[in-house]
Amino acid sequence: MAQFTFTNNTYAGEALAGFMASTLLEADSVKRGLLTVINDVKSRKIILDVDDDVKLQDPSGMFLDQGTTTLQTESYLDPVVYEFMKQEQWDKLVQSWEAQSLAPGAFSDYEGVVDLSDFMVQRYMTKIQIANERLYWLGKSATKEAAFTSSFTGLLPSIAAATGVYKVGLGKSATSTAASAINASGVVTVSDTSTLADGDVVTITNVTGASADTTNGGSVPLSGQSYFIQVLSGTTFKLVRNYNEINTRKGATFSGTATVANISYINASNVLGVLSSVYSQLDPADRIQDDFNLQIPLHVGYAYAQAQANKATNVLNAFSDKKKMDYLGLPLQLMNHWQANTILGARSSNLFLGVDLLGDQSELSTVYMKPYTNDNVVRMKARMKAAVNFKFANELFLLTA
Known part of the structure; x- marks a missing residue:
């Protein structure tokens, strides 16, 4: 022993x-x-x-500074x-x-x-x-x-x-929808849930009301929080788990209600359009550098893999083969512990850790x-x-x- x-x-x-x-x-x-x-x-x-x-x-025999500061x-x-x-x-x-x-x-497996x-x-x-x-x-x-x-x-x-910073929001109709109510159980009412699916991650902003997240015993305002969802009906879905609780797996709990909120999301229904828009807006001078990275959260990586399978035609293993995380030749970095519904384009030589x-x-x-x-x-x-x-x-x- x-x-x-x-x-x-x-x-x-x-x-x-x-x-x-x-x-x-x-x-x-x-x-x-x-x-x-x-x-x-x-x-x-x-x-x-x-x-x-x-x-x-123009060439000059005398030195002439270009005049910029x-x-x-x-x-x-x-x-x-x-x-x-x-x-x-x-x-x-x-x-x-x-x-x-x-x-x-076993009692004697380890000696010494x-x-x-x-x-x-x-x-x-x-x-x-x-x-x-x-x-x-x-x-x-x-x-x-x-x-x-x-x-x-x-x-x-x-x-x-x-x-x-070149900033882009998710306020377009393909990536956001308006909520008309959020009850104390985390059930959100919208006009249509047809573009949403179980397991999607939504980010809630511009909340009007007293809705708060009480998952960890405190009271955190709902605005700015992100959640995995479960679709309940054609006009409602439930906030199941806070995205920040991905490791603890705690179920989300709430207090108060809200009458207005904005719901933003990147999922399999819109991820190809989102990546196309992002790709077209990247600065070419940065994008071609070897240390440039396009960083995405895990749920966006899953959505992209799902979209690839959905778009495949006459591909026998479309839903079984592992999908490459590249978009038009640009590698996508999957970020394991990150902010939901966020994409960052940056060179590693521009981001510092001391x-x-x-x-x-x-x-x-x-x-x-x-x-x-x-x-x-x-x-x-x-x-x-x-x-x-x-x-x-x-x-x-x-x-x-």
Whole structure:
């Protein structure tokens, strides 16, 4: 039978390459190269934005400047420090390890010493990676794991608020509809649901009334929230689950009612038109660059795959073969923890993630408390430091509700 130990570890400096780099830099979009990582960001870091026109002039024996003024502006990476802290009972941690590692009825499958400090770290690593991914893109306000007080806006909210970004809304008739009522059970009344289907994701905006989401015990205004739906009739559908609860799988609950709202969506009925519109509006100078990416949420990727199958003719395996996530040769990046009904066109060299892996404010420690306080508990603390921003607003394309 395995012998269990707990090693009191404090990882700092170069040792952070193991755990801290994994939590901060193995977020899904970082691993795929969708963000440019800048290390050693200890305080505010200035990103200098330099831009100018080019004029081709007549040959001249004397130097004649083209006469334009170079535009120099600044954007910033303002790092935020935040922590994950967890205390567990020693015997519960051992029991959890056994449940995960031993087959039913087995007692001697594992010999030697098992370091439970490593097991405790590993069991939370994936969840911290997901939380950081959501934090980078959605910001603190839309990341339910983020309970710290410092401001962390996130890339998508920052891009949506920036002047100069090429922004497109989903207000057209093919991608939106007006709601005439939302009741306290989350049932939405519209004029027609024929273009909607079970499992579609809708985003609700411009709400008039007191409708609120109470899924997590609080009261969050309905405007700006996105939901998986279930079609009930030709004029009604139900809001089943908040899109931000995709991992917890909690059913949505509500309070209050609304009399007016706008419902926006990208699904199998309109995704080809949406992608065609997006493709035609992308800046050719950016689109041809090797690091340009068109980023879409998972539900839009599913809708595109479904639309490909629906459009196929005389294709034997149209509904069984895996679909390629390209549109007219342009790769589509499926974003696992992202904002619903949103498409972003950006170069990875224009989106920045600042970290400080070797700084004193980044650390991981695991401590078994019994030798010190006689409490049979173990504690883990992971302190992280990160910041995100973009450089050129006029080189970004954003479609959202």
